[in-house]
Amino acid sequence: MTKNPAVEVRGLTMAYGTHVIMQQLDFDVRRREVFVIAGGSGSGKSTLLKHLIGLRKPAKGSILFDGNDFGAADEDAKRGMLRRMGVLYQNGALRGGLALAENVALPLEEYTDLGPEAIAEFVSLKLALVGLRGFETFYPVQISGGMRKRAALARAMALDPEVLFFDEPSSGLDPITASRLDDLILQIRSSFGTTIVVVSHDLASIFKIADRVLFLDIKEKTMTALGSPSELRDNPPSEEVRRFLTRSSEADGHPPPASNHEPIRIPQP
Amino acid sequence: MQVDIHQKDDLLIAGLSGDWELGRPTPRFAQLLEDGAATRTARGIGFDTSELGEWDSSLLTFLMQGLTYCDAHGLEFREEGLPENIARLLDLAEAVPEADLDPGDQETSFLAVLGTKSISAFEGFLASVAFTGEVAAGFVRLLRFRARLRWRDFWSVVQSNSSGALPIVTLISFLVGLIIAFLGAVTLRRFGAGYYVSYLVGFGMLREMAALMTGIIMAGRTGAAFAAELGTMKITEEVDALETFGLSPVEHLVLPRVLGLFVMMPLLTVYSMFIGIVGGLIVAVSLLDLTTTQFVGGLLTPITLADGLLGVFKGTVFGLIIGVAGCMRGMQTGSDAGAVGRAATSAVVTGITLIILANAVIDWTAALLEI
Numbered sequence: 062m063t064k065n066p067a068v069e070v071r072g073l074t075m076a077y078g079t080h081v082i083m084q085q086l087d088f089d090v091r092r093r094e095v096f097v098i099a100g101g102s103g104s105g106k107s108t109l110l111k112h113l114i115g116l117r118k119p120a121k122g123s124i125l126f127d128g129n130d131f132g133a134a135d136e137d138a139k140r141g142m143l144r145r146m147g148v149l150y151q152n153g154a155l156r157g158g159l160a161l162a163e164n165v166a167l168p169l170e171e172y173t174d175l176g177p178e179a180i181a182e183f184v185s186l187k188l189a190l191v192g193l194r195g196f197e198t199f200y201p202v203q204i205s206g207g208m209r210k211r212a213a214l215a216r217a218m219a220l221d222p223e224v225l226f227f228d229e230p231s232s233g234l235d236p237i238t239a240s241r242l243d244d245l246i247l248q249i250r251s252s253f254g255t256t257i258v259v260v261s262h263d264l265a266s267i268f269k270i271a272d273r274v275l276f277l278d279i280k281e282k283t284m285t286a287l288g289s290p291s292e293l294r295d296n297p298p299s300e301e302v303r304r305f306l307t308r309s310s311e312a313d314g315h316p317p318p319a320s321n322h323e324p325i326r327i328p329q330p
Numbered sequence: 331m332q333v334d335i336h337q338k339d340d341l342l343i344a345g346l347s348g349d350w351e352l353g354r355p356t357p358r359f360a361q362l363l364e365d366g367a368a369t370r371t372a373r374g375i376g377f378d379t380s381e382l383g384e385w386d387s388s389l390l391t392f393l394m395q396g397l398t399y400c401d402a403h404g405l406e407f408r409e410e411g412l413p414e415n416i417a418r419l420l421d422l423a424e425a426v427p428e429a430d431l432d433p434g435d436q437e438t439s440f441l442a443v444l445g446t447k448s449i450s451a452f453e454g455f456l457a458s459v460a461f462t463g464e465v466a467a468g469f470v471r472l473l474r475f476r477a478r479l480r481w482r483d484f485w486s487v488v489q490s491n492s493s494g495a496l497p498i499v500t501l502i503s504f505l506v507g508l509i510i511a512f513l514g515a516v517t518l519r520r521f522g523a524g525y526y527v528s529y530l531v532g533f534g535m536l537r538e539m540a541a542l543m544t545g546i547i548m549a550g551r552t553g554a555a556f557a558a559e560l561g562t563m564k565i566t567e568e569v570d571a572l573e574t575f576g577l578s579p580v581e582h583l584v585l586p587r588v589l590g591l592f593v594m595m596p597l598l599t600v601y602s603m604f605i606g607i608v609g610g611l612i613v614a615v616s617l618l619d620l621t622t623t624q625f626v627g628g629l630l631t632p633i634t635l636a637d638g639l640l641g642v643f644k645g646t647v648f649g650l651i652i653g654v655a656g657c658m659r660g661m662q663t664g665s666d667a668g669a670v671g672r673a674a675t676s677a678v679v680t681g682i683t684l685i686i687l688a689n690a691v692i693d694w695t696a697a698l699l700e701i
Contacts, residue, residue: 157666
């Protein structure tokens with residue numbers, strides 16, 4: 062096994078055209094850790110994820126995947142790297158016209174020489190691992206949002222990736238289903254030894270699964286914190302991080318200032 | 331990767347060794363047992379993983395085969411010998427899904443399929459009638475100033491069907507005029523009647539081809555666009571949102587589009603007539619040695635205003651058909667990504683079929699009425 066960190070980000074600047082989203086991002090994702098990218102809405106979490114999985118090119122800096130520069134790689138090398146990662150998109154992104162089994166089989170057919178029977182076995186295993194045993198012939202429209210997400214996870218796991226990326230896994234799920242998905246994420250990490258990168262702003266989920274959290278600050282346009290969630294909560298490096306991790310809307314941590322209005326009098330009967 | 335089976339007391343022990351990696355050939359569990367030497371009197375199957383190297387899902391599928399095999403043959407599957415993380419994954423895979431859904435009965439007998447198809451075809455027809463009725467009712471409300479038209483949408487439809495549509499209408503009409511004139515030149519010249527080519531072009535463009543070609547172009551261009559646009563709105567729940575605002579989707583989305591096309595189609599038809607005749611003129615002058623004056627003379631003498639009006643009337647009817655068909659298919663869109671594509675296709679097919687049908691009905695009626 063190599064000693065490189067799973068993902069290394071070096072001096073990354075992300076921009077849409079001339080509009081800079083984030084700059085000077087420097088961090089490693091260690092092997093077998095659950096790494097959460099957090100930040101307020103619009104801070105560029107999903108954009109960072111798109112950079113990590115190679116959908117967008119860095120405006121400056123580089124991203125190394127197992128020690129290899131993603132941006133500098135040729136098509137074959139890039140394909141080889143992509144084969145080793147799996148991505149779970151926010152809404153699953155399953156092909157609507159294909160049954161669940163066909164969806165999960167897609168990467169297997171593309172990247173391996175397995176015969177149809179072996180593929181069917183793999184597909185059933187992956188679906189069973191995410192709790193969808195017997196749902197092979199269902200279409201994405203026939204199942205619930207939580208099940209769709211798990212089916213998409215089965216697809217992301219089809220090739221036993223070294224790194225699994227999750228974009229907002231708990232969005233749109235009820236707390237119970239979201240927490241089950243978190244369990245599943247932890248289970249996959251501990252059983253397969255997969256490195257897991259999660260984009261999330263769901264506090265409960267962050268505290269439950271994250272080994273380390275990277276915090277993107279929309280005002281500073283860069284990362285302002287990196288560490289374990291409870292550590293960051295107890296010793297927040299910035300006000301923004303404290304507010305995020307304690308879910309508070311006030312600036313100074315005190316209850317909102319009393320208004321100048323007269324208190325409402327409740328008429329006595 | 332290797333599996334070595336030996337018997338220990340009343341258990342078969344599968345010794346798993348080597349690296350198990352996706353893509354390498356995996357042994358089949360059932361085969362291993364059945365190829366084995368001794369007749370097995372074993373009570374169950376255990377594992378020895380002391381030699382096991384790296385592993386991935388291929389090992390898990392192998393073990394899942396084992397589970398199924400044991401279930402089928404009444405053998406005990408002893409997980410104890412497996413590493414804890416593998417045993418945990420097997421437990422996870424074995425867990426019964428917490429929710430169970432019925433995919434719906436798939437009836438396959440011929441009569442049942444025929445019946446289901448007939449019922450859905452009839453329901454589709456009813457839905458079309460209902461939708462057309464709704465649009466008509468919307469129109470009536472509009473005329474009585476009870477409905478509010480989204481003028482911005484209306485104007486954007488008008489714009490995309492004027493300047494936007496002109497190049498393609500020009501090209502097609504010009505070529506159709508050219509083709510009719512060619513046909514006329516070749517056939518009429520044989521009888522020394524080349525002079526009448528202008529009559530043929532004029533009659534053909536005014537009564538039939540201008541409206542028909544414009545209609546087909548618009549069905550492919552605007553009808554499909556309406557269906558795709560409304561279909562996408564349907565999928566993203568924009569249509570539902572309008573309804574919860576108390577706005578009628580028909581009034582808000584469909585009327586401006588249908589009305590825009592209703593206004594523009596006659597104008598485009600007249601334009602197409604003109605361009606088609608110019609195309610005919612070029613062939614007549616260059617191929618038949620007719621002068622422009624002769625061509626126009628041959629055109630104006632037999633052709634009446636009624637011919638032109640019939641064409642314009644057809645164009646208007648086609649405009650309504652395309653608009654309603656496009657919007658209807660859009661509003662009937664299903665919920666997956668392929669649905670928008672199907673809606674657009676279906677809008678074009680429906681539009682063109684109905685246009686040709688309407689053309690035949692109008693021609694027949696005109697013949698009966700001697701117009």
